[in-house]
Amino acid sequence: MKKVFIDGETGTTGLQVRERLIHHPDISVISIDPAKKRDVEEKRRLMKEADVTVLCLPDEAAKDSVALAKEENCRILDASSVHRIADGWVYGLPELDASQRNKIHTAQFVSNPGCYPTGAVLLLKPLIEAGLLPADGDYSINAVSGYSGGGNALIDRYEGNDQTPVYGAYGLSFNHKHLPEMKVWAGLHKTPIFVPSVGNFRQGMLTFLPIHLKGETTMAQLHAKLAEVYAKDTFVTVNDLNLIIDNAAPFLTPHDLENTNQIELSVLSEPNGQSGVLVAKLDNLGKGASGAAVQNLNIMLGFAEDIAVNLA
Ligand SMILES: NC(=O)C1=CN([C@@H]2O[C@H](COP(=O)(O)OP(=O)(O)OC[C@H]3O[C@@H](n4cnc5c(N)ncnc54)[C@H](OP(=O)(O)O)[C@@H]3O)[C@@H](O)[C@H]2O)C=CC1
Numbered sequence: 143m144k145k146v147f148i149d150g151e152t153g154t155t156g157l158q159v160r161e162r163l164i165h166h167p168d169i170s171v172i173s174i175d176p177a178k179k180r181d182v183e184e185k186r187r188l189m190k191e192a193d194v195t196v197l198c199l200p201d202e203a204a205k206d207s208v209a210l211a212k213e214e215n216c217r218i219l220d221a222s223s224v225h226r227i228a229d230g231w232v233y234g235l236p237e238l239d240a241s242q243r244n245k246i247h248t249a250q251f252v253s254n255p256g257c258y259p260t261g262a263v264l265l266l267k268p269l270i271e272a273g274l275l276p277a278d279g280d281y282s283i284n285a286v287s288g289y290s291g292g293g294n295a296l297i298d299r300y301e302g303n304d305q306t307p308v309y310g311a312y313g314l315s316f317n318h319k320h321l322p323e324m325k326v327w328a329g330l331h332k333t334p335i336f337v338p339s340v341g342n343f344r345q346g347m348l349t350f351l352p353i354h355l356k357g358e359t360t361m362a363q364l365h366a367k368l369a370e371v372y373a374k375d376t377f378v379t380v381n382d383l384n385l386i387i388d389n390a391a392p393f394l395t396p397h398d399l400e401n402t403n404q405i406e407l408s409v410l411s412e413p414n415g416q417s418g419v420l421v422a423k424l425d426n427l428g429k430g431a432s433g434a435a436v437q438n439l440n441i442m443l444g445f446a447e448d449i450a451v452n453l454a
């Protein structure tokens with residue numbers, strides 16, 4: 143039995159990692175006394191006891207815990223956004239390419255991807271690598287997230303008595319913390335324009351990438367490449383070209399994947415075949431956070447990657 147310590151177990155991401163791991167046959171969670179959750183020496187003791195510590199903390203607190211882990215030579219899976227392009231860290235997106243799972247398995251420090259980059263990178267990277275989309279292109283990414291993406295603070299606003307928008311765009315000073323991660327891991331030369339938004343629903347996410355092709359390339363070719371690349375990935379579904387699978391079709395909603403570790407990719411083509419939109423749908427707390435974290439833990443610890451990744 144392997145042991146996992148979740149630093150930040152009472153937060154949105156931490157709670158969902160814990161709820162998943164309760165059903166894991168080969169991992170037991172070692173918990174910190176809630177009264178000592180900020181006690182450095184208690185954290186140190188648990189980190190030393192654990193095979194892997196998962197950080198589900200705000201960025202500044204994650205930095206402190208990583209400093210502690212370095213002192214004790216412990217393994218870390220960090221769900222914060224601090225280390226996603228940092229030297230010495232492996233990016234915890236197993237589907238990134240054929241070598242990524244092995245890198246995650248052997249790494250001391252793994253960084254769990256951000257929810258928005260998960261969709262954008264899985265859509266863009268293989269198409270750029272195949273030469274079907276230009277690495278130096280001008281990309282725009284629009285996305286909508288459930289309010290749980292903002293952690294306990296935003297959940298409290300939406301579920302409390304505050305006035306909250308049914309829909310609100312943000313990131314409008316173009317410095318969202320996910321931009322560097324999207325640029326690096328998708329292989330873009332230029333920073334994309336990214337307009338995230340939040341809606342009055344708890345979980346779910348859609349990420350849209352408008353595409354204008356040049357030359358001979360068609361949307362059908364983009365679709366065929368994505369279907370080929372992710373054919374063997376358990377958690378990535380590529381819908382048929384122009385197909386919207388949704389309980390609310392013809393609307394495309396952020397829903398249906400809640401509490402799962404699945405991501406659904408769609409290629410929607412205009413009749414001319416040369417323009418359209420790429421779409422990723424996922425649960426921001428599932429494949430966008432806690433599901434992905436459990437998938438990474440499984441890979442780090444040598445278990446089948448699909449154990450306990452969905453909420454029971
Ligand atoms: N929500 C999401 O969809 C996603 C979040 N993430 C990342 O996961 C991390 C956690 O986010 P999220 O779960 O949303 O945030 P929450 O605010 O919901 O949870 C953070 C938790 O950390 C606790 N905490 C704060 N400081 C410390 C500390 N020094 N030691 C121990 N515990 C501490 C908080 O306790 P208290 O409430 O008492 O302050 C709280 O329970 C963030 O870095 C975020 O970027 C990643 C992917 C998606």
Ligand SMILES: CC(=O)N[C@@H](CCC(=O)OP(=O)(O)O)C(=O)O
Nearest residue numbers: 223256257258287288291292340
């Ligand atoms: C709705 C909302 O506020 N979302 C968060 C992203 C949440 C997430 O998954 O990103 P991290 O892992 O980087 O925290 C935001 O835009 O900052």
